[in-house]
Amino acid sequence: MNWLISANATIYDHASSFEHFGFVDWRQGNGKFKENDIIYIYSTRPLKKIQYKCKVEKIDLPFRDIRNDQEYWVDKNEFQKSLEGKFMRLVLIEQVDNSKMSLENLLLNGLKAAPQGPVKPNENLIKYIESNFNDLNQNDIYPEMVNEDSHAYEGIKKQVFVNKYERSSIARNKCIEFHGTACKICNLDFSKLYGDIGKGFIHVHHIIPIHKIGKQYKINYKEDLIPVCPNCHAMLHRKVDGKELEIEELKFIIECNSIQAVEN
Ligand SMILES: [Zn+2]
Ligand SMILES: [Zn+2]
Numbered sequence: 001m002n003w004l005i006s007a008n009a010t011i012y013d014h015a016s017s018f019e020h021f022g023f024v025d026w027r028q029g030n031g032k033f034k035e036n037d038i039i040y041i042y043s044t045r046p047l048k049k050i051q052y053k054c055k056v057e058k059i060d061l062p063f064r065d066i067r068n069d070q071e072y073w074v075d076k077n078e079f080q081k082s083l084e085g086k087f088m089r090l091v092l093i094e095q096v097d098n099s100k101m102s103l104e105n106l107l108l109n110g111l112k113a114a115p116q117g118p119v120k121p122n123e124n125l126i127k128y129i130e131s132n133f134n135d136l137n138q139n140d141i142y143p144e145m146v147n148e149d150s151h152a153y154e155g156i157k158k159q160v161f162v163n164k165y166e167r168s169s170i171a172r173n174k175c176i177e178f179h180g181t182a183c184k185i186c187n188l189d190f191s192k193l194y195g196d197i198g199k200g201f202i203h204v205h206h207i208i209p210i211h212k213i214g215k216q217y218k219i220n221y222k223e224d225l226i227p228v229c230p231n232c233h234a235m236l237h238r239k240v241d242g243k244e245l246e247i248e249e250l251k252f253i254i255e256c257n258s259i260q261a262v263e264n
Helices: 014-021 076-082 103-108 123-131 153-166 169-179 190-198 230-237 247-263
Strands: 002-007 023-027 038-043 049-062 086-095 203-206 225-228
Touching: 002 123, 014 023, 014 038, 014 049, 014 169, 023 049, 038 086, 049 103, 103 123, 153 203, 169 203, 169 225, 203 230, 225 230, 230 247
Parallel strands: 002 038
Antiparallel strands: 023 086, 038 049, 049 086, 203 225
């Protein structure tokens, strides 16, 4: 089931909350949401556009089971009121900032009125909305597919956690804005090698020691994320003696091997 719900940034700062955690525990209200439903979030004035696509991970969470997100409540009265409600956990799948998702364009493509309560979009509207998501960079092979050892629980937990940021467009944009699009390990720049088709293509790797991973971890976009090419990315996630390589270790390996190649 797909839903369209609206978010008012003067009540709750959902943008920062998604940015820092990759999910929001959302007040369910009267919506008949189910686990695995897809939810599009429409940001009300002044933005007036759909910006987020999420998946319902859990429903009917009581207040005591949700992440402490008091700091994101702009309207403290609403926060007080929310204590009694039920929550659903919305995990961010993708974020876009695209004028095709403006209220104006949504109205032209099947939306009846600016969404307030939860709305079930019709088939055509869903198609239109979906056509504006799908970041091409998100659809290629990610390291989880080349990682041989993901059976251990810690491994799975870490993978899910890491991929949350590696797959988020917000994280990508922030990382690229700061570091550029060349691989931080081997310096490969896709636009230099492939021309136009390679422009803007790069993976994002999330550097974070496993012991720091927990519920309240807050990402630091400058330090925790780096752009890497898919080859280096796969090598970073490939375990050597059960352990993933550090950035500096992988750089050193490349350096040693290129010196050897010259000598031979
Ligand atoms: Zn590389
Ligand atoms: Zn990675």
